[in-house]
Amino acid sequence: EIVxxxxxxxxxxxxxxxxxxxxxxxxxxxxxxxxxxQKPGQAPRLLIYDASNRATGIPARFSGRGxxxxxxxxxxxxxxxxxxxxxxxxxxxxxxxxxxxxxxxx
Amino acid sequence: QVRLQESGPGLVxxxxxxxxxxxxSGGSISSGSYYxxxxxxxxxxxxxxxxxxxTTGSTNYNPSLKSRVTISIDTSKNQFSxxxxxxxxxxxxxxxxxxxxxxxxxxxxxxxxxxxxxxGTLVTVSS
Numbered sequence: 001e002i003v004x005x006x007x008x009x010x011x012x013x014x015x016x017x018x019x020x021x022x023x024x025x026x027x028x029x030x031x032x033x034x035x036x037x038q039k040p041g042q043a044p045r046l047l048i049y050d051a052s053n054r055a056t057g058i059p060a061r062f063s064g065r066g067x068x069x070x071x072x073x074x075x076x077x078x079x080x081x082x083x084x085x086x087x088x089x090x091x092x093x094x095x096x097x098x099x100x101x102x103x104x105x106x
Numbered sequence: 107q108v109r110l111q112e113s114g115p116g117l118v119x120x121x122x123x124x125x126x127x128x129x130x131s132g133g134s135i136s137s138g139s140y141y142x143x144x145x146x147x148x149x150x151x152x153x154x155x156x157x158x159x160x161t162t163g164s165t166n167y168n169p170s171l172k173s174r175v176t177i178s179i180d181t182s183k184n185q186f187s188x189x190x191x192x193x194x195x196x197x198x199x200x201x202x203x204x205x206x207x208x209x210x211x212x213x214x215x216x217x218x219x220x221x222x223x224x225x226g227t228l229v230t231v232s233s
Contacts, residue, residue, distance in 0.1 A: 032209075034219035043202055044153065046221035055221060087153060091209060091218045094168060097153040 006098035012106040019075040023088035032091035039084045108133040110224035124190040128203030141206035144188045146199040200226040
């Protein structure tokens with residue numbers, strides 16, 4: 001089983017700042033990693049797939065990069081609606097998710 | 107635009123069976139090569155994949171839940187369903203249905219990502 005570890009657990013930033021979230025896999029997942037955003041009371045929403053491809057309708061301020069075991073999700077300039085919990089997930093016969101990073105307003 | 111909607115009892119007694127249905131609208135559940143999945147999230151915690159089903163009825167389950175889970179599909183109703191038996195308090199969660207994008211090589215298929223998701227339904231386990 002591949003374990004995904006996200007860091008930091010909580011990230012406190014202000015609107016307009018740049019956010020960098022990390023997801024590390026316990027073994028290589030090549031480029032097959034997805035990122036989701038979840039706001040309170042809502043279902044997760046797909047942001048990024050295959051490490052760097054934005055899903056339909058996702059703003060350009062969201063970007064992903066990485067391969068192998070280390071991945072990052074970057075939000076170039078935080079908007080008020082970006083404060084949420086973010087999860088990573090890898091391609092698998094038995095998909096698992098990281099434990100999440102909470103992005104909160106400083 | 108495909109939409110998913112969960113339905114079912116919000117309260118289940120301990121030791122009984124949890125039953126939920128996901129209705130797919132805006133497209134046929136049989137079109138495309140998707141893996142229709144159930145995912146759950148206990149309050150304040152992370153996401154756990156429960157299992158998936160293909161339109162042929164082929165299923166795959168999380169090993170930690172496999173002995174208690176059954177997922178079925180009714181293509182005529184554009185629905186798929188989850189049954190989880192012998193529930194306990196640890197099964198209390200928001201249950202989501204989602205469409206899984208597959209990657210297949212030969213007879214082996216993996217799930218790439220999930221999109222879209224249903225809005226989720228809270229299931230409480232209590233007597």
